[in-house]
Amino acid sequence: MPAAIVTDSTAMLPASLAAERGITVVPLQVVIGAQVLDEGADGATPEVVAEALRAFKPVSTSRPSPAVLLEAYEAAARNGATEVLSIHLSGEMSGTFESAQLAAREASVPVLALDSRQVGVATGFAVLAAADALDAGGSAAEAAEAARCRAAASASLFYVDTLEYLRRGGRIGAAAALFGGxxxxxxxxxxxxxVVATLEKVRTAARALGRLEELAVQAAGERPVDVCVAHLASPDRAGQLAEHLTSRLAVNLSGREVWCGELGAVLGAHVGPGMLAVCVAPRS
Structure with a gap:
């Protein structure tokens, strides 16, 4: 195993897929009141976060420490990896990439830390592109370039019922100037x-979801793509959107499914219940 891939839990890779592809996933944490939980099925789940937000409990998130990431790198080395590619969510949105850089300095094998400049499943698609490159015999540097290119080409579009959660977490970026209060x-x-940036503003949820669909179709264009619909506590709307996109992008998908699932707990803590997102990731 010449190279290994490490990513974080915000990439939304199903555990079975990560295991199948040999990808190590390091969890971020969700802090609810005084309780600190690792993101994942046995800790902070989307349901737990949505319930806490609805109950107005204090909810925040925390990056993995450099020590935790270093242990992931050393475990890969013990399993035979001669180098590690560590791919993470945008460094503008989280300190996870910084932790990876710090851990890389202490690792016993070379570690290439990559800021995907994306969040959620767009980071996940970038990780899978890197895994494909390694499987094809590429080096860690070549796999990093494949991940970087796919992340840059991907469109991450989303709707939120309210900007309040993004405001609370200080992650609203350029949108704050436009929307204010x-x-x-x-x-x-x-x-x-x-970073989070404004795309459009509309007056009703129904109109917003219609526009989200149109924008996803535009983002796909004529290219082959992978598509994911993610939500927090809004399964019906997400399912309807996924169904529409499956039909409208049938040629682009070439029989692949539109993956539809609940947003991870860490990202969910910053957008709140009712959030709906679409990621359109062109295939090479």
Whole structure:
């Protein structure tokens, strides 16, 4: 095993898929009141976070420490890896990438830390592109370039019922200047240059979801793509959107499914219940 891949739990890779591809996933933490939980099925789940937010409990998130990431790198080395590629969510949104850089300095094998400049499943798709490159015989540097290119080409579009949660977490980025205190607006947002940025604003949820669908179709264009619909406590709307995109992007998908699932707990803590997102990731 010449190279190993490490990522974090915000990449939303199903545990079975990560295991199948040999990808190590390091959890971020969710802090609810005084309780600190690792993101994952046995700790902080989307349901736990949504319930806490609805109950107005204090919810925050925390990056993995450099020591935790270093242990992941050393475990890979013990399993035979001669180098490690560590791919993480945007460094503008989390200190996870910084932890990876710090841990890389102490590792016994070379570690290439990569800031995907993305969040959620867009980071996950980048990780899978890196795994594909390694499986094809590429080096860690070549796999990093594959991940970087796919992340840069991906569109991460999302709708939130309210900007309040993004405001609380200080992650609203450029959107704050545009919307200010106008929390009655139904905003469509995107990840741009690693931060949350305003895409459009509409007055009703139904109109926002319709626009989200149109924007996803536009993002796909004529290219083959992978598509994911993610939500927090909004399964019906997410399922409907996934169904529409499966139909409208049938040619782009070539029989692949639109993956539809609940947003991870860490990202969910910053967007709140009712959030709906689409990631459109072009295939090479």
């Amino acid at each position: 106008a929390l009655s607006v139904k905003p469509l947002l995107q990840i741009e240059n690693g």
